[in-house]
Amino acid sequence: MKKEIRxxxxxxxxxxxxxxxxxxxxxxxxxxLAVIKNPYAGTYVEDLNPLIDEYSAYLGEELPRRAMQALGISGEEVEGFGKGALVGLDGEIEHGSGLIHTMKFGNPFRSMCNNAETLLPAAEKRASAGASLDLAIKHKMDPKTRSHHMTFEVTVPDAPRADEIMVAAVVTSSGRAHPRIGSLHKELE
Known part of the structure; x- marks a missing residue:
């Protein structure tokens, strides 16, 4: 399998x-976001590993790097993060999930964010070109830090086509503006 990134x-x-x-x-x-060809669109395939092996590690590093670069921040300055996949209509949600719900994707992402410790929150669905995806975001070190619980809506006007997958990584330089609801840690005391 060869990478096909549109x-x-x-x-x-x-x-x-x-x-x-x-x-x-x-x-x-x-x-x-990366818009990639889905080699399994329109057919059922039992083994998704060739897709995962071809894209996951690469996108797990390339996408957060591009997002951090766009914000002008380093991995140390990243406070929140998340991921997502939007699968075109001829694909399965499992195709997108396979790409982002692996250590091959998550470990490079966390490593780039100054060795973040939490699991990356995720969103995935199947839809036509131009559909939006609400990316869940949480604090990179502590999932109970509520000030960083938020979503970010993304869309690419011409993607995903029926035989594509749109893969996304999101980073933040802080939590929500004016947080006032406190940490979950306080409620658990």
Whole structure:
């Protein structure tokens, strides 16, 4: 199997005012997406390992690198992260899940984020070109830090085609603006 990447797409958001109040430090979020050919579209295949072996480790490093670069931050400065896959209509959700729910994808991603410790939250679904995907985000070191629980909506106008998969990585430079609900740690005391 040979990599077939039709395009990379990057989305950056920088929020300065939230809730009608200025933010001390702008909230930066960036998602990097790759639109790849799905070799299993339109057919059932038992062994997904060739797809995983070809793409997972590469995308697990390339996508967070592009997202961090777009925000102008290092892995040390990343505070929150997440991942996702949007599978075209002739594919199975399992094809996208196979790509992102492996250590081959997650370990390079966590490593690039200064050896993050938490599991990457994920979103995956099947849809037609132009559909949106809401990427779940959590703190890279502590999943109970509620200030970093958020989502980021991504879409690529012409992807995924029926025989493609859109794979995404998202990073943040902080948590939500003006967090006020506290940590889950406090409720567990």
């Amino acid at each position: 395009k990379f797409y990057t989305i950056v958001e920088e929020t300065h005012i939230e809730g009608f109040k200025e933010i001390d430090k702008p909230v930066g979020i960036a998602a990097a």
